[in-house]
Amino acid sequence: MTEFPGAPTGPSPIDAAGGRRLRVLAAMSGGVDSAVAAARAAEAGHEVTGVHLALSANPQSFRTGARGCCTIEDSRDARRAADVIGIPFYVWDLAERFREDVIDDFVAEYAAGRTPNPCLRCNEKIKFAALLDKAIALGFDAVCTGHYARIVDLPTGERELHRAVDAAKDQSYVLGVLDADQLAHSLFPLGDTTKDVIREEAERRGLAVAKKPDSHDICFIADGDTQGFLAKHLGTATGDIVDADGTKLGEHDGAYGFTIGQRKGLRIGRPAADGKPRYVLDISPVDNTVTVGPAEGLDVLSLTAIRPRWCGAVPAADGRYTAQLRAHGEEVPVSAAVVDGELRVELDTPARGIAPGQAVVLYDGTRVVGSATIAATERRSVNA
Template identity: 85%
Template sequence: MTDFPGAPDPDAPRPGGRLRVLAAMSGGVDSAVAAARAAEAGHEVTGVHLALSANPQSFRTGARGCCTLEDSRDARRAADVIGIPFYVWDLAERFREDVVDDFVAEYAAGRTPNPCLRCNEKIKFAALLDKALALGFDAVCTGHYATVVERADGSRELHRGVDAGKDQSYVLGVLDAGQLAHAMFPLGDTTKDDIRREAERRGLAVAKKPDSHDICFIADGDTQGFLARHLGTAEGDIVDEDGNRLGTHTGAYGYTVGQRKGLRIGRPAPDGKPRFVLDISPVTNTVTVGPAEALDVTALTGIRPRWCGEPPAGPGRYTAQLRAHGDETPVTAELADGELKVAFDRPVRGIAPGQAVVLYDGTRVVGSATIATTVRRTRTAAAEPTAP
């Protein structure tokens, strides 16, 4: 890899504080401004766009994703304006194995994965970072809205970004201390509106480019159709909590815990209230539905914990976030036998195995784990408010 033409010269002198930075440029406004800020700070910056599809035209078009031919061109134009070298790296095979195949396998197992977390863990801060370090770069810079704080002892902490509506610390909760030591997030102290205004001032054509909200590798936004093409169709039953058959589906993988819409149940519940997906069984290809209160969860177990620093020494009080832009809820959590045990102060709803739980201490990200199992509140328990 040392023959990469954009690799820094390891023998070249570096003024104090100047880093050799590889800026991951998706083609959007955030990563463009992040690269520009890194260059303006005096770092030696090289831009790189990750080609994540063997056939980019199969990914989303119309500037709605982060993996299209348009995005690659937008990233190159931004690099030209900033005045930094620019390259395209092909990570399509690694992306397919670590993100797309994992996504399909998780749904096939009845779980609900978050592909953005997996991409950060396996692609941007594993495959990309490993290659960057091997080539002599000091850090990888991205346009995530999060903040890295360096402590007096030289260790680093990951904190929320100041823009609560754009904060992306949740999807970065998979980073460990070693990865965090080489991560640069220049946008954490700025709001999205200010970033767009800054992009205009800098003459970046992506200043008004729409944000991407969908899964980049599902071209038409139809997740159920994508899964059907990969997993096939298999008719199964939709049942209530007593096992009564209410309808049928064409694949249990097309549902997620907490889902209300698209159930296609013929008759209403006896009490007239809406029903939600409670459980998904890939073994029997059965989807179980029931009332909202049956979704109340009081505790969970997380597997494959990852820590943004030292693991907690014992039980501790934290807040937990369960969705990319969800609210925080107070919890008690501890590491036991390699698993994360989380107990909620009050029940929460709609927690699906496969999702991530991310722990916070104030604004600091403590770590994360993949939700494996949950404990539901008994239906006979007294009613009490639930967290959103």
């Protein structure tokens, strides 16, 4: 790995218009989005340095299709993009921190019967904690990423996080963990642009990653086999699959292999009495039991979320907002309030398949209010 030599030297330059020229650390994954974001930051007159985060202790040489984003090939793509842009480039080894804060957390959450979002945790713990903290310590003013989200600067000097213009690419949900201080040191140059325009711009700039497939799924599970990955870490633990009244319907090899709302792969021999499909309603790591039932048993009426993080002011008591409850879920109208340090959310209409461990992100229009981790849900009775 190439070591970073230190902070920029000399006073921060001032551009011709009298505004401050920022010293920007651009996180470059090796994909088209982060490359164009770095190019835009440099074109805006900022002093940009590119950095690729090595997050795997034993990176593969090449990507497997569009899965993952931490291979040696990706680091080389990022370096080539930095050369075209004309900015310095370095590789930072954050593999140990990533393993502790993201991978180990991911495994522990599944072992506890919860459903984590590793991308959200990576933003919270790696890109806007470990990376940003190191950047500030080295004299940089901001971290720039290729996330699709917008930052709005207010006359008061405060900043707001908003949804991206391209709703299909919007990533504000996984950025809802950022607090006001982190927003003050963040740049998201792509938030006002659609993905098609970004690829066209990359072509014009001569960036070889212009047609590179987007990374998706979980970057540290390159083959996409989440259950296999968890089995390697947690082993096999045979348990029962039961219905709501406790009747045994089948067996499983590990409760961690299931998520709330799952329908496929249940391996239940007998059909339901009403002939309708059954879904995972509950996962109990204590007795290693998975409970299944009808779809209406997934209807969530309210929820309690812990460890709230606010992008600005704490929500007012009994405030009206919309909430996004999954990474690709729809917004739903809610009432929300902070009670004893926890976020209590009442849904106007029931939402299905909401699992502890997922994040609830509150919005006021397009503005991100904040995020919290779902700890418990109140659901409609199966017999209702």
